Structures are given as structure tokens and as C-alpha cells.
Amino acid sequence: MAKGNINVAVENIFPLIKKFLYSDHEIFLRELISNATDATTKLKHLISIGEAKTELGDAKIEISIDKDAKTLTIKDQGLGMTMDEVEKYINQIAFSGAEEFLEKYKDDKNDTGVIGHFGLGFYSAFMVAEKVEIFTKSFKDEPAAHWSCDGSPEYTLVEHDKKDRGTEIVLHIAEDSTEFLEESKIRGLLTKYNRFNQVPIKFGTKKVNDPTHEPKTTKDKDGKEVTEPHRQIEVDDIINNTNPAWTKAPADLNDEDYKNFYRELYPMQFEESLFHIHLNVDYPFNLTGILFFPKLSQNLDMQKDKIQLYQNQVFVTDNVEGIVPDFLQMLKGVIDSPDIPLNVSRSYLQADGAVKKISGYITKKVADKLTSLFKKDRADFEKKWNDIKVIIEYGMLSEDKFFDKAKKFALYPTVADTYFTFDELIEKTKDTQVDKDGNHVILYAANKDAQHSYIQAAKDKGYEVLILDSPIISHLMQKLEGGDAKVKFTRVDADHIDNLIKKDDNVISKLSDEEKEKLKPIIESAVPKETYTVQLEAMDSNASPFMITVPEFMRRMKEMQATGGGGMMGMGNFPDM
Numbered sequence: 354m355a356k357g358n359i360n361v362a363v364e365n366i367f368p369l370i371k372k373f374l375y376s377d378h379e380i381f382l383r384e385l386i387s388n389a390t391d392a393t394t395k396l397k398h399l400i401s402i403g404e405a406k407t408e409l410g411d412a413k414i415e416i417s418i419d420k421d422a423k424t425l426t427i428k429d430q431g432l433g434m435t436m437d438e439v440e441k442y443i444n445q446i447a448f449s450g451a452e453e454f455l456e457k458y459k460d461d462k463n464d465t466g467v468i469g470h471f472g473l474g475f476y477s478a479f480m481v482a483e484k485v486e487i488f489t490k491s492f493k494d495e496p497a498a499h500w501s502c503d504g505s506p507e508y509t510l511v512e513h514d515k516k517d518r519g520t521e522i523v524l525h526i527a528e529d530s531t532e533f534l535e536e537s538k539i540r541g542l543l544t545k546y547n548r549f550n551q552v553p554i555k556f557g558t559k560k561v562n563d564p565t566h567e568p569k570t571t572k573d574k575d576g577k578e579v580t581e582p583h584r585q586i587e588v589d590d591i592i593n594n595t596n597p598a599w600t601k602a603p604a605d606l607n608d609e610d611y612k613n614f615y616r617e618l619y620p621m622q623f624e625e626s627l628f629h630i631h632l633n634v635d636y637p638f639n640l641t642g643i644l645f646f647p648k649l650s651q652n653l654d655m656q657k658d659k660i661q662l663y664q665n666q667v668f669v670t671d672n673v674e675g676i677v678p679d680f681l682q683m684l685k686g687v688i689d690s691p692d693i694p695l696n697v698s699r700s701y702l703q704a705d706g707a708v709k710k711i712s713g714y715i716t717k718k719v720a721d722k723l724t725s726l727f728k729k730d731r732a733d734f735e736k737k738w739n740d741i742k743v744i745i746e747y748g749m750l751s752e753d754k755f756f757d758k759a760k761k762f763a764l765y766p767t768v769a770d771t772y773f774t775f776d777e778l779i780e781k782t783k784d785t786q787v788d789k790d791g792n793h794v795i796l797y798a799a800n801k802d803a804q805h806s807y808i809q810a811a812k813d814k815g816y817e818v819l820i821l822d823s824p825i826i827s828h829l830m831q832k833l834e835g836g837d838a839k840v841k842f843t844r845v846d847a848d849h850i851d852n853l854i855k856k857d858d859n860v861i862s863k864l865s866d867e868e869k870e871k872l873k874p875i876i877e878s879a880v881p882k883e884t885y886t887v888q889l890e891a892m893d894s895n896a897s898p899f900m901i902t903v904p905e906f907m908r909r910m911k912e913m914q915a916t917g918g919g920g921m922m923g924m925g926n927f928p929d930m
């Protein structure tokens with residue numbers, strides 16, 4: 354029997370593994386399945402280039418629990434290891450990997466974004482096991498090996514009579530980790546991390562109807578038709594889909610396929626998505642994925658359905674902060690990239706060049722998709738606008754490149770339910786809505802009901818009034834005003850609407866001059882003069898005898914001061930009298 358000492362710099366690495374990765378013990382399973390997957394795909398490759406003279410068969414990975422023996426076993430039919438390879442890969446390399454990992458993160462335990470990402474590998478088994486055994490037979494014509502280690506730096510390595518190719522990792526689950534002997538727990542983990550794994554994963558068996566057997570229908574003695582029950586057969590319970598939609602070429606998928614994939618990804622989500630964006634790039638980085646624009650819904654569960662990050666079809670995290678630009682984090686779907694460094698801190702991610710490029714690429718793809726939807730079917734785009742506007746407006750505010758593209762398709766609805774792009778709006782109103790200083794004045798209301806009489810008055814004059822009610826629109830207006838065009842957004846109850854050039858001067862007053870003189874000080878005493886302007890019948894055909902208006906800049910100042918911002922202020926909506 355060969356005995357040895359794992360070459361340790363740290364006296365005993367295993368208690369450290371437990372300590373540092375306490376919060377994420379469950380990732381051991383993903384790590385071991387990743388190794389089993391690697392072993393299978395490596396063998397497949399060796400066969401394809403003629404270096405391994407063997408058949409792959411329907412190579413799968415099998416997970417099994419033995420409650421009595423308190424073991425959890427991960428078995429693959431991959432390339433296996435020889436004695437020498439176990440010595441090299443498990444005792445030396447896997448160990449140094451684990452040690453390096455701990456070295457890096459022992460000062461970083463609070464960065465929970467890191468823990469749980471890849472990096473620890475094989476030795477993560479010791480987070481849940483008091484003893485780990487490896488039985489492995491290489492595809493090469495060499496004796497099988499049996500490695501065993503109880504968590505101390507000592508291990509044993511002996512020959513074994515295992516006949517079938519591949520590797521079996523047996524975890525003797527520790528007292529404090531017996532939850533990992535529960536079928537439901539393991540099934541949950543497999544679903545979370547491995548439901549799109551590249552190699553089929555078997556977890557137990559299930560009964561299904563025998564497809565080769567057609568139940569016979571006969572007539573009983575009373576002449577009633579009776580159908581015999583389906584014949585049941587027991588088959589492997591394969592928990593994963595090895596070919597998820599995002600790994601396929603967009604040309605091979607139709608709308609129905611994307612819908613099905615959305616449902617597959619979020620089984621609890623019954624609302625369909627609005628549209629999808631298939632990501633597919635191999636230079637200068639590798640990335641595939643499908644993003645979905647969700648319907649905004651009241652369903653709070655929707656918030657839980659986040660974009661999922663995968664690495665080679667293995668789930669990593671649904672915290673994509675730093676990888677996907679902030680404004681797109683409300684999207685749903687999957688991105689899969691081997692090029693995103695996972696075992697690094699968030700701040701590093703944000704500075705990483707490759708990650709920045711990925712984020713830029715995603716932004717561009719989203720903008721391009723929106724542009725093409727807008728051009729292809731404007732009516733449909735307008736219908737979707739209410740659901741997508743928050744994301745787009747937020748994007749326009751936060752990313753200049755996105756702003757430049759989105760400016761061409763972002764829509765501004767009027768109170769009359771017409772949708773204009775910014776350019777269309779400018780064109781439409783350029784002759785009518787100009788003030789004395791030559792500013793182009795865009796009128797808007799934030800609330801159709803509360804500002805009803807102001808809207809009516811403006812409409813009567815033939816002005817276009819937008820209805821802009823999203824929480825970020827006021828910030829976006831400032832950005833739009835910042836361009837070359839001398840554009841001024843002005844709320845419909847602002848005081849200088851009357852200064853617009855196209856003013857109808859033939860107002861027949863409902864009040865006599867005398868009445869006006871009496872009324873004015875009364876109203877003015879009721880509202881703070883420094884904030885409001887009282888106009889008696891300035892708005893012509895309006896039924897109201899007077900209007901109270903607010904200078905636009907005043908209102909904005911107030912809004913900025915107000916907590917939460919954005920809302921309507923105090924008496925801006927003075928009622929009709």
C-alpha cells in the first residue's frame with residue numbers, strides 16, 4: 354500500500370476549507386460534477402482525434418445516495434486516471450489549486466460575491482465529507498487506482514480491480530452535513546446548478562409509459578369500451594437538458610422555441626416575455642446567451658427571476674452586477690461565457706477589460722434589437738412601449754452610447770395617444786411651439802387627470818402635450834435639453850406657455866376688468882406669490898376663470914429638493930372653478 358503526505362504548506366488545509374467557505378458548502382457538488390463533465394468531454398475529444406481507442410457510449414454522470422453507508426457518490430464514464438495521474442492531479446495539482454484559492458480569499462471573506470464561484474475544485478468535497486475516496490480507471494490500459502483521504506494531509510493510494518472506465522468519487526458525509534444525504538436536497542442542487550449540464554446526469558430512476566406499448570381497447574361484457582392501463586417501464590431519471598436553446602444557432606430556432614425556453618428557465622413564471630435577444634459572439638471574447646424583455650408585472654415573483662450567469666452550461670450565479678450594465682438587470686435570461694473571471698472580487702470585475710467589453714457588447718445588441726423592432730413594426734413597438742420604457746429611459750440616462758441609439762426609437766406619447774420620437778416631435782412642433790427667445794418648447798403633463806384643465810387649454814391652442822409619467826423622465830428631459838437643439842421641456846401648468854408665439858389674442862373675457870382687479874389679490878393671498886403666478890383668463894377657451902401657474906425652473910428646483918423627486922408639487926393642480 355502506498356501512503357503519502359499531501360505536500361502541505363498549511364498544516365491542515367481542510368479545516369480552513371470549511372471555515373472560509375462556510376456559507377457555500379453546497380458548491381462541492383457542482384465542482385465534482387464539473388470535473389466529471391470535463392473528464393467526459395476530454396475523452397470525447399481524445400476519441401475524435403484518434404488518441405483514445407474506445408467507445409464513448411452514452412456516457413453519463415450518475416449521482417447516488419446510500420443513506421445507510423452515509424455516502425454520496427459521483428460516478429462518470431470519462432477518461433479516468435492512472436495511479437501516476439492521481440498522484441499528479443489529485444495530490445499535487447488539485448491541492449495547489451485549493452491552497453492558492455484559500456491564500457487569495459482568506460482576507461476576503463466578506464466579499465460574498467466571490468465565495469461560491471469556481472476555483473476550489475476537487476478539494477471542496479472536504480467541506481461536507483469526513484473522508485473521500487476515488488476509484489478510477491483510465492481509458493489507457495493500466496490498473497485502476499483507489500485513493501483515500503480522511504481530511505488530514507495523509508492519503509493512501511493503492512491499485513484497485515475496478516474494471517469499467519471512469520471515475521467514482523465517494524464522499525463519506527460528515528456528521529454536520531447529513532442534509533446532503535437527502536434526496537430532495539441533492540435534487541434541488543442538481544436543478545440549481547446542473548439542469549443545463551453538457552453531459553447527461555442520472556439521479557435515480559423514474560417510471561414512464563412504455564413507448565413501444567400501445568394500450569389495447571376492448572369491449573367488456575356490457576359492450577362498454579375499456580382501455581387497459583399503460584405499461585410502465587423504469588428509466589434513468591436524467592435531470593438535465595444537455596442542449597439548451599442558447600447553445601444553438603439562432604437560425605435553428607423559431608419563436609416557439611424561445612417561448613419554450615423562457616418557460617423552461619422560469620417554470621414559475623406564467624407571463625410571456627415581450628421579445629428576446631440572442632447573444633452569440635466568439636471574438637474578442639466568447640459569449641452566448643438569450644436575454645428576454647419581461648412584461649412588467651405586479652407579480653413580485655418576477656423580481657426573483659434574474660439573469661443567470663453560466664460557465665459552459667454550469668450555473669454560477671444570478672448576480673450579474675458588473676457584467677451586465679445596471680439598466681439591463683431587469684431583463685431575464687441567460688448568459689454563458691468561459692471568459693468571465695469568476696473567482697475574483699466585484700471591484701476587480703468592474704475594472705476588467707474583457708468584462709467591460711462584454712457589458713458594451715450586450716448594450717449594443719440590445720440597442721440594435723430595439724432599433725430593428727422599431728423599424729420592422731412600429732405599431733407593435735408602440736404597444737410594448739409602456740412595458741419597456743423604464744428600462745430604455747434608464748439606459749439612455751446612464752449610457753451615452755445607448756442614448757445615441759435609443760434617441761431614434763424612444764417614444765414620447767401625447768395626451769391624445771399619439772407616439773412621437775424626439776425628432777418627429779421637434780419637426781411637428783417647430784413652427785408652433787417656439788417662445789420669444791427662439792426656444793423650442795415641448796409641453797408635457799405628468800398626470801392627465803390632475804392637470805386636466807391645463808392640458809385642455811394647451812390643446813385648444815393646438816399645442817401637442819406629452820404625457821410623461823415615468824419616474825426618471827425628468828432627468829431624461831434635462832439630458833435631451835442638453836443637445837444642440839434649443840429645446841425646453843415645460844410642464845403644461847408652467848407660466849410661460851402663454852408666451853409662446855402662437856397666441857390667440859382675441860380672448861373674450863368672462864370677467865370684467867373690474868372683477869379681475871378684485872379677484873386677483875384675493876387669489877394671490879391664498880397661494881404663495883413667490884412660487885405661483887396667478888393669471889386671470891390667460892387660457893382662452895378654457896372654462897376656468899383663472900389659472901395658477903408655476904415657473905418651470907421653480908418647479909424643477911422644488912422637485913430636486915423634495916425627497917424622492919419627480920412627483921407633482923403642491924398646488925400645481927389647482928382645481929377648476
Ligand code: ADP
Nearest residue numbers: 388389392433434442443447473474475476520
Ligand atoms: P480543475 O478541475 O480546475 O483542474 P480540480 O481540483 O477540480 O481542478 O481537479 C484537479 C484535477 O483532478 C483535474 O484537472 C483532473 O485532472 C483531475 N480530476 C478530477 N476529477 C476527475 C475525474 N472525475 N476524472 C478524471 N480526472 C479528474
Ligand code: MG
Nearest residue numbers: 387388474475
Ligand atoms: Mg474542477
